[in-house]
Amino acid sequence: MRIADDLLHIAKGEVLGDSWSxxxxxxxxxxxxxxPAAVVHPVDEHVVEEACKYSFAKKVPITARGAxxxxxxxxLSDGILLDFTKHMNRIVEIEDNHVVVQPGIVKAVLDKELKKRNKFLPPDPASSNYCTIGGMIADNxxxxxxxxxxNTIDFLEAVDVVYAEGEPGFASVDRYDDRxxxxxxxxxxxxxVIKSGYPKVSKNSCGYRLDAVxxxxxxxxxxxxxxEGTLGIVTSAKLRILDIPTCRCMIVLGFEDLIDAVSQVPAVLEFSPVALEMLDHTVVSHDRTSDTGCLLFVEFAGESRKIEDRLKACREELAGKCSVVEYASDxxxxxxxxxxRKGALNDIMKLTVGSRKPIGLIEDTVVRPELLADHTANLLQTYRQNxxxxxxxxxxxxxxxxxxxxxxxxxxxxxxxxxxxxxIVFxxxxxxxxxxxxxxGDGxxxxxxxxxxxxSRITGLFSAxxxxxxxSFTMNPGKKVPVQ
Structure with missing residues (x-):
């Protein structure tokens, strides 16, 4: 309890050190x-600075946490956790093309406020009803x-941070600190080396995104x-926002099986959808009685009704290869x-078969869409072999x-x-x-x-x-770079 007792002088009572918490x-x-050794609910960036100073001086790990x-x-950490959801959860500023927020604000709460102004922040993970903007930045x-x-990285325009020693920092394209x-x-x-060393795919959260920097x-x-909070703790972030599109429509397509569905992904992409999602029968058939079938969810959006023409052309291109399960434009x-579709993760996490349950490790791979059918076939073969x-x-x-x-x-x-x-899969x-x-994220x-x-060359840069x-490796140690 010594750490919690020490932190009480910093956090003005906003410290949890009891065993239940x-x-x-x-x-x-x-x-x-x-x-964790203790949990702090910081009321402002000054508390974060003092907590980091304590962490640095005592060589105690410190980790930011959202939802x-x-x-x-x-x-997760055996040191100090900073939970931003209780106090540092405000919208600081909303302008025509950006929003400034504290890290503890829940994505759905921000969405609601932005919608009043006909704006939105496009990244929308399945956990949007619970996850925080700080966590979204940490994982991209x-x-x-x-x-x-x-992705989140594409909308991040500026941050205020606290570094390991407790010093405040700031970064944007036009203004940044000495570090x-x-x-x-x-x-x-x-x-x-950086340009040639990163994957050529549209999303990536592995390691540090030095290619984006x-x-x-x-x-x-x-x-x-x-x-993942290993370089500094974000205390506010400025993010670019967009106008909500005037027109939207979508179709849900049913295929005989998974390979049939993913084989058609390149064809669907020719019509420029804003979303193209897949649910296999292993998720859809909760009673496990069906062993075939796969759905593709395809959405089009824009500023004119021409998006309906794109949807129609897409449907005609796939005629005879699938069925239209649903159509919606309201x-x-x-x-x-x-x-x-977003409920799939919740359903999966509840699934158990005896003592077995779905385990994440290979759950987030990305290949270029034209290679997706081969990648999926390899995954299925690996599952069958084992x-x-x-x-x-x-x-x-x-x-x-x-x-x-x-x-x-x-x-x-x-x-x-x-x-x-x-x-094998990696x-x-x-x-x-x-x-x-x-x-x-890597976690x-x-x-x-x-x-x-x-x-080794890129990971050497990560270490540097x-x-x-x-x-001192006190900031969320054991993530991104092995503890040295």
Whole structure:
């Protein structure tokens, strides 16, 4: 309790150190369980600064936490947890083309306020009703509509942060602190290595996104997207927002099986949908009585009724290859359809077969869409060879497959099995130019595979960046870069 007692002088009573509270915060949406030493509800950035100073001086880990919806243990720590959802959850500013928010605001709450102004922030993960903007930045979250609009990193324009030593920092394209100057000096001699060393796919949250930092120009704020709180703690963020499109429509297409469905993804993409999602029968058939069938959800959006023409042309292109299960062009019908798709993760996490349940490790791979059918066939073959039940769905327009085998983590043999499968699947994905982490983050589960993904030169840069921002490895240690 010494850490909690010390922190009481910093956080003005907003500290939890009792065993029940620490147990509550020992879990997230993953299968990991790590009990923190204390939990702080910071009321402002000054409390964050003081907590970081204490962490740095005492060499105690410190980790930011939002709603705890991370799937791979990103926000779990045996040190100090900073929960931003209670106090630092406000919208600071809404303008015509951007919003400034604190990290603890829930995405759905922000969506509601933006909608009043006919605006939206496109990244919309399945956990939008619960997840926070801080968590979305930490993981570079995406969601259903990232195909048409981009990922969280694409909308991040500026951040205020607190560094490991408790010093405040700031970063945007036009204005950044001295530490960002040092970041530029580390990365600029390695631009060619960075450019050639990253996967050529539309979404990626593996490692640090140095390619986004050194893209068209130096964009230092983007180093915090997908960083999982290992470089600094974001206390406010400025994000670009868009006008809600005037016209939207969608269709749900039914296919005989999964391979038939994903084989048609490149054809559907020719008509420029803003969303293209897949639900396999392993998710749809909750009673497990059906062993065939697959759905594609396709949405079109724009500023004119020409989107209806695109939908019609898409449907004609696929005539004879699938059936039209649903069509919608009014908002409520589309909300209902997307609610069913977004509910897939909740349904999956509740699924059990005896002592086995869906386990994440290979659940977030991305390949180019034209390679998706081969990648899916490889996954199915791996499951058949190992006699495994599984679930499968995903953002197939981006080539992003979410799949989980059903395993018993109480069995050492099955733990070894998922690790062997990961080695095989990740190797295939990497050789195809894809990524092992599309949007869920690396967390505790995939940190050991990051060097396999990038090789020693890029991961050497990751280590250099980590040491620049967090020389004592107190900021969410064990994520992104192995503890040294």
């Amino acid at each position: 620490r147990q509550i915060y020992s879990v997230d949406a993953s299968h990991y369980e790590i009990q 705890g919806t991370g799937l791979l243990g990103q926000s 979250s995406s969601g259903v509509h990232c195909l048409g609009y981009g 960002m100057e040092k970041l530029f000096k580390i990365l600029s001699p390695n631009v060619d 050194m893209s068209r120009r130096f964009m230092p704020q983007k180093v915090f997207a997908a960083s 908002e409520q019908s589309m909300v209902n359809i997307w609610r069913a 006699n495994l039940d599984y679930v499968m769905y995903g953002h197939v327009g981006d080539g992003n497959i979410h799949t989980r085998p059903l395993l018993d983590l109480g069995s050492g043999e099955e733990v070894d099995l998922i690790q062997r499968i990961a080695g 190797g295939q994905v990497i050789r195809s130019g894809g990524t092992i982490t599309g949007e869920h 505790l589960a995939r940190v050991g595979y990051i060097e396999m993904m990038y090789g 960046v980590k040491k620049l921002f967090d020389p």
